[in-house]
Each structure stands twice: as C-alpha cells, then as structure tokens.
Amino acid sequence: MRHLLSAADLDAGTANALLDTAERLKEALLGREVRKLPTLRGRTVVTMFYESSTRTRASFEIAGKWMSADVVNVSASGSAVSKGESLRDTALTLAAMGTDCVILRHPASGAAHRMSEWVGAHVVNAGDGMHEHPTQALLDAATLRERLGSLEGRRVTIVGDVLHSRVARSNVALLHTLGARVHLVAPPTLLPTGVTAWPVTIGHDLDAALPGSDAVMTLRVQEERMHGGFFPSAREYAIGYGLSEPRAARLPEHAVVLHPGPMLRGMEISAAVADSSRAAITSQVSNGVHVRMAVLYHLLASQEEES
Amino acid sequence: MTSRPGAGAAGAAGQRELLSAADVARTVARMAHEIIEGTAPAEAVLLGIPSRGIPLARRLAARIGEFSGTAAAVGTLDITLYRDDLRRRPTRPLEPTALPVGGVDDAVVVLVDDVLFSGRTVRAALDALRDHGRPRVVQLAVLVDRGHRELPIRADYVGKNLPTSRDEEIAVLLSETDDRDAVVIRRSQQ
Numbered sequence: 001m002r003h004l005l006s007a008a009d010l011d012a013g014t015a016n017a018l019l020d021t022a023e024r025l026k027e028a029l030l031g032r033e034v035r036k037l038p039t040l041r042g043r044t045v046v047t048m049f050y051e052s053s054t055r056t057r058a059s060f061e062i063a064g065k066w067m068s069a070d071v072v073n074v075s076a077s078g079s080a081v082s083k084g085e086s087l088r089d090t091a092l093t094l095a096a097m098g099t100d101c102v103i104l105r106h107p108a109s110g111a112a113h114r115m116s117e118w119v120g121a122h123v124v125n126a127g128d129g130m131h132e133h134p135t136q137a138l139l140d141a142a143t144l145r146e147r148l149g150s151l152e153g154r155r156v157t158i159v160g161d162v163l164h165s166r167v168a169r170s171n172v173a174l175l176h177t178l179g180a181r182v183h184l185v186a187p188p189t190l191l192p193t194g195v196t197a198w199p200v201t202i203g204h205d206l207d208a209a210l211p212g213s214d215a216v217m218t219l220r221v222q223e224e225r226m227h228g229g230f231f232p233s234a235r236e237y238a239i240g241y242g243l244s245e246p247r248a249a250r251l252p253e254h255a256v257v258l259h260p261g262p263m264l265r266g267m268e269i270s271a272a273v274a275d276s277s278r279a280a281i282t283s284q285v286s287n288g289v290h291v292r293m294a295v296l297y298h299l300l301a302s303q304e305e306e307s
Numbered sequence: 308m309t310s311r312p313g314a315g316a317a318g319a320a321g322q323r324e325l326l327s328a329a330d331v332a333r334t335v336a337r338m339a340h341e342i343i344e345g346t347a348p349a350e351a352v353l354l355g356i357p358s359r360g361i362p363l364a365r366r367l368a369a370r371i372g373e374f375s376g377t378a379a380a381v382g383t384l385d386i387t388l389y390r391d392d393l394r395r396r397p398t399r400p401l402e403p404t405a406l407p408v409g410g411v412d413d414a415v416v417v418l419v420d421d422v423l424f425s426g427r428t429v430r431a432a433l434d435a436l437r438d439h440g441r442p443r444v445v446q447l448a449v450l451v452d453r454g455h456r457e458l459p460i461r462a463d464y465v466g467k468n469l470p471t472s473r474d475e476e477i478a479v480l481l482s483e484t485d486d487r488d489a490v491v492i493r494r495s496q497q
Contacts, residue, residue: 017400301393
C-alpha cells in the first residue's frame with residue numbers, strides 16, 4: 001500500500017489485514033505500562049488540516065506518537081496558508097523537509113489524490129470535502145467486527161445526511177467490500193444524485209428499517225455544507241430521521257448504534273440512545289487510534305514498493 | 308511417525324529429519340525438568356514467541372505442572388513491532404500478544420522460541436518485554452540452537468544443539484500448527 005486515498009481502493013484482503021493489525025495493536029497495548037512502540041522511530045508524519053477537527057486530528061497524532069513517529073501538525077489558520085500559499089506549495093515545502101507521510105484533511109474533494117501526485121511521501125486522506133474519509137470507515141468496520149464478529153451478510157443501516165457525508169461514501173464502499181448489506185435512509189433531498197448506482201438499498205422510512213438492522217449508523221447533519229432548503233426544520237428532521245429512544249427499541253437485541261461524531265444530540269440521535277449500552281460511540285473513538293496506527297504501520301513500516 | 312528416514316538419509320522433499328516426534332516429546336520433558344530446577348514454577352511466566360514458541364510454551368507449562376505439581380503461567384509475546392528489519396521486507400502481519408493476568412512485574416520470565424539463530428528475535432523480545440513491565444529475571448528456552456549468532460545472546464535451556472550451515476534451514480514442526488511433531492533440516496528456499 002502506497003497511499004490511503006479512498007476506501008473504495010481497498011480490496012477485502014487489504015482491508016482485513018488492516019483491521020487485523022488494528023486488533024493486534026489494541027491487544028499489544030492493553031494494560032501495558034509504556035504505551036509506546038518503537039516501530040516508526042525516525043519517521044516524520046505531518047498532519048495538514050484545512051478543516052476543523054478534534055477527533056481525527058488528535059487520533060492521528062496519538063497513533064503516530066504511540067508508534068514513536070515524529071508528528072508535526074499544520075493547520076490552515078496560523079500557517080503560511082493564511083498568507084495565501086497554495087496547497088501544492090505548502091505540500092512541496094513540507095516534502096522538502098523530509099516528511100515521510102502526509103495526512104490531509106481538505107474541504108475540496110480529491111485534494112488527497114492531487115497531493116499524492118505532488119509529493120513523494122505517503123498520503124493518507126483524512127477527509128476530502130464530500131468525497132471520502134477512509135480511516136473513519138475502517139474504524140467503523142473495526143468497531144462492528146468487535147461487536148458483531150464478522151461483517152459478512154450483516155445489515156447496516158446508514159441514516160441521515162448522506163448527500164454531504166464522506167463518512168457515508170467511505171462506509172458504503174468498505175462495508176460492501178467486506179460483505180455487509182448496506183441500507184440508506186434519508187430524506188430525498190439529502191441523497192446524492194447517482195446514489196442508485198451504489199451497492200445499497202435505499203429507503204425513507206427509518207422505523208421500517210430498524211427491526212432488520214444489525215447496526216445503525218447515524219450521520220451528522222452537516223449544516224456548514226448546507227445552504228438552506230434541505231428540510232423544513234431541525235425538529236421535523238429529528239421526528240423523521242432522528243434515532244430516538246422509542247425508535248432504538250425497535251432494533252434487535254444485539255444491534256449496535258454508531259455515530260462518527262461530532263454528535264448533535266436531539267437532532268440525529270437522542271442523548272439517551274447515544275449514552276445507552278448499545279451505542280459504540282466511544283469504542284469507535286478508541287478503535288480510531290488503533291486503526292490509524294495500523295494504517296501508519298502498513299504504509300511506513302515495510303520495504304518501499306517500487307512505484 | 309512410523310516411516311522415519313534414518314539420520315543422514317535425504318527425504319522426499321530434499322529434507323532430513325533430525326528429531327522425530329518421540330525425540331521432540333523427550334526433549335520438551337527434559338527442558339521442563341530443567342526449568343523447574345532453574346526457576347520456582349510458582350513465580351515463572353512462560354512467554355511463547357509467535358508462531359511456534361506459543362505451542363512450545365504451552366507444552367512446557369503442561370509438563371512443568373505435571374512434574375512439579377505447580378502450574379506455571381503461560382502467555383504470548385509478539386515481537387513484530389520491535390524487529391530491526393521491518394523496512395527490509397513487505398508488511399509483516401502482527402501476531403497475538405496475551406500476557407498472563409498478573410503481568411510480568413517481578414516474575415521469572417522464560418521466553419520460549421522454537422529456533423535460536425541470529426539472536427535478533429530475542430533482542431526484540433527483550434525490548435518488547437521492557438515495555439510490558441519489569442521482570443525479576445528473564446531467561447530463554449529454545450527447542451533448537453542452530454548457531455550463527457549475530458548478537459551476544461545465549462539460551463538458558465536448549466533442547467538440542469544442531470550445528471548448521473547458513474544455507475540450510477531448520478524447521479520445527481509441531482502438531483498444533485503442522486501435521487506432525489518433528490525437526491527437519493533442508494536447503495534454504497531463498
């Protein structure tokens with residue numbers, strides 16, 4: 001693996017190898033005094049975040065540090081980007097400093113892909129616009145595997161703002177590769193054009209979808225990407241598509257509730273459901289660190305492939 | 308195995324059997340006795356290094372329990388993340404790590420592996436161990452010592468010393484992972 005740009009690039013073998021590595025890393029770090037592995041000593045990882053983020057950025061930084069890589073954070077505000085430097089020039093500057101891996105979050109879809117053509121370093125897509133967020137899909141898959149065993153044949157319902165969601169796109173691709181059956185539930189205004197070509201089934205009735213779901217993934221309503229008119233009001237959205245307590249009661253006993261965060265409690269998910277035992281939201285966060293460690297391990301801790 | 312080729316005779320796949328299933332069983336039993344003498348089984352923690360150190364550690368622990376009446380704790384220690392040759396090879400899959408509940412602090416840890424060769428695996432295991440705690444003593448048990456050390460490391464318990472040439476390869480076969488118990492030598496496939 002040279003870069004991780006898209007969950008759609010991962011075949012089942014590679015995806016499972018990453019998930020296995022993440023599971024082993026979790027095991028290896030369990031209960032130990034020194035949570036530091038020497039594996040990436042002397043390797044430099046730069047996180048470049050052109051959009052705000054708490055968990056993804058912190059998660060990548062912790063992942064790098066726990067494997068002894070040197071991690072440098074660059075954000076758009078407070079760097080030369082705010083002086084008007086282009087993405088390419090910033091990238092080339094960082095590459096010239098000897099960066100081994102660039103982790104990029106950018107509001108433009110395809111930014112990570114462009115970056116991979118400009119720099120010799122490994123590139124990891126940490127979210128590009130409304131396109132993909134592959135490590136989120138991997139950590140969701142890791143969490144589901146942990147709770148449900150295999151993903152083969154499992155029914156996963158993804159509900160909410162699919163249109164603006166890179167999390168949904170990456171998850172659809174990866175879950176399909178891993179053999180799960182994905183069902184999307186959203187108001188028609190929040191489904192992208194071309195969704196009918198995705199390997200999913202589509203519905204608009206959450207209540208009907210829940211009893212047959214092994215997992216339900218609620219998506220955040222991304223107001224920052226919306227410019228009005230997608231649904232009448234937050235209250236109406238919550239009534240139609242929010243995962244409330246009575247709704248969650250329709251799920252089978254074993255079903256898992258996921259949310260990529262940040263959560264808008266009372267909007268797409270109620271506080272009671274988010275804090276219930278079937279919610280795996282904090283597991284998602286801790287698995288995120290292990291999954292990102294696995295990605296860095298696969299990219300940086302092996303012989304360079306001939307490109 | 309009933310059709311054991313005599314020592315020195317080349318087998319079908321160009322390999323020679325150095326230890327039979329019975330030899331392996333006898334050797335493990337002898338090593339268990341030596342470990343009982345060298346440690347106090349109650350405070351001993353046997354840590355198998357993947358992959359074949361795992362079944363060996365379990366067998367040794369079972370024998371120790373049988374002979375001394377005191378069970379020794381068993382665990383697994385993966386050393387992949389501590390290897391010094393990661394960047395010379397394609398990505399290596401990680402193996403399981405499972406330490407006994409009490410951890411390794413103040414324990415007499417016996418690292419268990421199938422073959423002692425360059426010593427680099429043991430070096431990595433010592434580094435890995437240090438991150439898990441502070442054992443009182445660390446010892447090393449190997450089924451086969453084939454020589455060619457590249458680091459100043461020696462084993463405390465050796466099943467069999469087998470002088471080899473560098474272009475040969477020693478394979479320890481154990482019924483848990485292979486079809487039978489044996490130690491064979493063959494030409495290196497590289």
